[in-house]
Amino acid sequence: xxxxxxxxxxxxxxxxxxxxxxxxxxxxxxxxxxxxxxxxxxxxxxxxxxxxxxxxxxxxxxxxxxxxxxxxxxxxxxxxxxxxxxxxxxxxxxxxxxxxxxxxxxxxxxxxxxxxxxxxxxxxxxxxxxxxxxxxxxxxxxxxxxxxxxxxxxxxxxxxxxxxxxxxxxxxxxxxxxxxxxxxxxxxxxxxxxxxxxxxxxxxxxxxxxxxxxxxxxxxxxxxxxxxxxxxxxxxxxxxxxxxxxxxxxxxxxxxxxxxxxxxxxxxxxxxxxxx
Amino acid sequence: xxxxxxxxxxxxxxxxxxxxxxxxxxxxxxxxxxxxxxxxxxxxxxxxxxxxxxxxxxxxxxxxxxxxxxxxxxxxxxxxxxxxxxxxxxxxxxxxxxxxxxxxxxxxxxxxxxxxxxxxxxxxxxxxxxxxxxxxxxxxxxxxxxxxxxxxxxxxxxxxxxxxxxxxxxxxxxxxxxxxxxxxxxxxxxxxxxxxxxxxxxxxxxxxxxxxxxxxxxxxxxxxxxxxxxxxxxxxxxxxxxxxxxxxxxxxxxxxxxxxxxxxxxxxxxxxxxxxxxxxxxxxxxxxxxxxxxxxxxxxxxxxxx
Numbered sequence: 001x002x003x004x005x006x007x008x009x010x011x012x013x014x015x016x017x018x019x020x021x022x023x024x025x026x027x028x029x030x031x032x033x034x035x036x037x038x039x040x041x042x043x044x045x046x047x048x049x050x051x052x053x054x055x056x057x058x059x060x061x062x063x064x065x066x067x068x069x070x071x072x073x074x075x076x077x078x079x080x081x082x083x084x085x086x087x088x089x090x091x092x093x094x095x096x097x098x099x100x101x102x103x104x105x106x107x108x109x110x111x112x113x114x115x116x117x118x119x120x121x122x123x124x125x126x127x128x129x130x131x132x133x134x135x136x137x138x139x140x141x142x143x144x145x146x147x148x149x150x151x152x153x154x155x156x157x158x159x160x161x162x163x164x165x166x167x168x169x170x171x172x173x174x175x176x177x178x179x180x181x182x183x184x185x186x187x188x189x190x191x192x193x194x195x196x197x198x199x200x201x202x203x204x205x206x207x208x209x210x211x212x213x214x215x216x217x218x219x220x221x222x223x224x225x226x227x228x229x230x231x232x233x234x235x236x237x238x239x240x241x242x243x244x245x246x247x248x249x250x251x252x253x254x255x256x257x258x259x260x261x262x263x264x265x266x267x268x269x270x271x272x273x274x275x276x
Numbered sequence: 277x278x279x280x281x282x283x284x285x286x287x288x289x290x291x292x293x294x295x296x297x298x299x300x301x302x303x304x305x306x307x308x309x310x311x312x313x314x315x316x317x318x319x320x321x322x323x324x325x326x327x328x329x330x331x332x333x334x335x336x337x338x339x340x341x342x343x344x345x346x347x348x349x350x351x352x353x354x355x356x357x358x359x360x361x362x363x364x365x366x367x368x369x370x371x372x373x374x375x376x377x378x379x380x381x382x383x384x385x386x387x388x389x390x391x392x393x394x395x396x397x398x399x400x401x402x403x404x405x406x407x408x409x410x411x412x413x414x415x416x417x418x419x420x421x422x423x424x425x426x427x428x429x430x431x432x433x434x435x436x437x438x439x440x441x442x443x444x445x446x447x448x449x450x451x452x453x454x455x456x457x458x459x460x461x462x463x464x465x466x467x468x469x470x471x472x473x474x475x476x477x478x479x480x481x482x483x484x485x486x487x488x489x490x491x492x493x494x495x496x497x498x499x500x501x502x503x504x505x506x507x508x509x510x511x512x513x514x515x516x517x518x519x520x521x522x523x524x525x526x527x528x529x530x531x532x533x534x535x536x537x538x539x540x541x542x543x544x545x546x547x548x549x550x551x552x553x554x555x556x557x558x559x560x561x562x563x564x565x566x567x568x569x570x571x572x573x574x575x576x577x578x579x580x581x582x
Contacts, residue, residue: 014388020380021397024460027412028400034415043421046429089312092305100302108310110573115317117513117569121541121558123320125327125551129336149316156309181297210405212520217542227407231523241415248411252404259403263396270402271464 028252034245035059042242058246066229068247075225075251077140078215079208082147086155086204089148091197094159095189099171109160112153120150120213131218140223143215147208154207155200158269162196202262203269206255226251321562328555336551345552355557357532358540361447365454365536366515372455373511374504377462382492384463385470395467398460406457410524413453414440417525443533446526450534454521458514462507469503470496509572516565537561 033050034042041052062068097105127146128137136142166189174188212227219228230247233240259266331341349355380398384391401409416422419438427435439445473496481491519538526534528543537557545554 010386010388013383013386014390017383017388017394018390020383021394024401024456025397027409027416027456028404030415031409031412034412042415046426089309093309096302096306100299107577108306110576112309112313114569114573115313117565118317118321119517119538119558119561119565120519121538122324122562123317124324124541124558125336125545125555126320126323128546149312152309153313181301206403210403210408212405212407212523213538216407216520216523217546227405230411231407241411241421244411248408251408255403256400259396259400263392266403267395267399267464270399270461271468 028256031245031248031252034242035249037242037245039240039242042245058242059250062243062247066233068229068250071224071226071229072250074140074223075209075227078143078147078211078223078225079205081140081144082151082208083201083204085144085148086152087197087201090152090155090159090200093156094163097156098160098163098166099168109157113157116150116153124217128217138219138222138224143218143223146214146218147211150211150214151204151207155204158200158203159193159196162199163193165196166192199262199265199269202258202265206258206266206269209255324555324558324562328552328559330552332551332555334549334551345556348550349553349556349560352553354532354535354540355537358535358537361534361536362516364447365451365518366512368448368451369454369458369515370508370511372451373458373462374507376455376459377507378466378497378500380459380463381466381470384467395464398463400460401457402461406453406520407524409457410453410521413449413456413525417449417452440526441530443530446530446533450518450521450525453525454515454518457521458511462511465507465510466500466503469500473499505572509568512568513565516561516568537564 035058036054036056037048037052038055038057041048097109131137131142134142170188170192171184174184179187209225210227211225212231215225215228216231219225224232226247230244230251233244233247326338326340327336328345329340329342330337331339331344384394384398388394396403417437417440419425419436419441422437424435424437427437439449477495477499478491481495486494517538518536519542522528522534522536522539528535528539538561541554541557541561544550544557
């Protein structure tokens, strides 16, 4: 709904909007600030906002004590591995549904998306049993496969909404001109679908990076990503806030940066294409 | 005339062969994803269902014994705690997320400055894992640190905010964190709805002298009905699935005060070695979510067939 709004009202609403924005962002900001404090400053009362001795020691300690880097690499492997596997399956599937729709296509899509709504606990026990029998517990490969499977419906859906926007006339024109299937794909489809694929990659990486249920339940140390690490690190009592904040900051930094530079894709991805 | 036909003919012939490939190929490339989702979701759900009718404890047993696990499940006081918590959490979570999300969407729709920057900020809580953002929340809610101590230090000596450590109130801290996490997401859904409303209708109402308030109450909010419906569905299923909120914030405690069905399922299956009871609780959750999404999907399908 686009409406003319008076300047005065606009300023008022802008101030309110930014205040709310700051409030919502506060926990994240606080985590980042705390990560640069000493443990003593982190729990000092009254809280120190920005006037404290800035230090990087938490980052060093976390790395030293728990080999933080390994957990981060696990997060990277899991996010990229499951995304790559997902693309291999999702691109052809989404392509098929977008460009050769049948009367059932919408039903299939809706059905796929509905499976994403089912609770993970419904399939936890079988997966746990298979993992245990096949020695896949706490292995990267196993977790990559699980993350790939749980994000596959979303990836297909996302890609579909993007592919759907590619005008069919262009493909028809290419076919009229006698383009072969491979030419059609490399010269027409591929260039036009890059933005959609990029957005889908972003969404899938974010979802895999954040995944807590499966990583907590299927890993302990070897294949454990940052989410598992932070969950195990956090004891709410004790003098660990600054270190925990350092670990948390590193875990959210990639998403904050990715999200900032691809705001549109982030919004669209998280709302499953409802907001373009 | 003849010349043109000659020129086109070979192309058309080639297209004929390709058309056939184009007919089959879509089905072939769709099949793997379809089969994987079918097997992974429904196959494994059937497996869980089967286990819920057995006597499995630490190891799976495949001998059917009937409804024993369900009887056991419904005699666990913990299960009632989990259900009660889900009812409290779910209803407050849905209500506040929608109230705040709608307010934020209306606010952002006033063409405020820097909307493009605010939108991702509102969505960040959803984009970041709660296991990670929970760190700040634990500090904030901790009575010995955070809000309570800060307020007392500022001179409000009697200020109390110790919900996190209180058996009766801990579940409300989960609500607060959950609302923080999902409000921006709901905002984005409503904003899409608001932007989709035909501005002509609003203009007509304005010309007729309707106040801004009554335009929202009588025209805009009724027109957002589909957005309300999807928001409720999405939030309801997220509430039932909630896991990391509790794990990161309270770990189910103090005691079992913030137990939710998903943490119940986990602890019965793995910590207490009651796999059949865990399976039975998973089946109950599946039924709960199905009761929400099946009517929704059905109405979506019927809508399109009209």
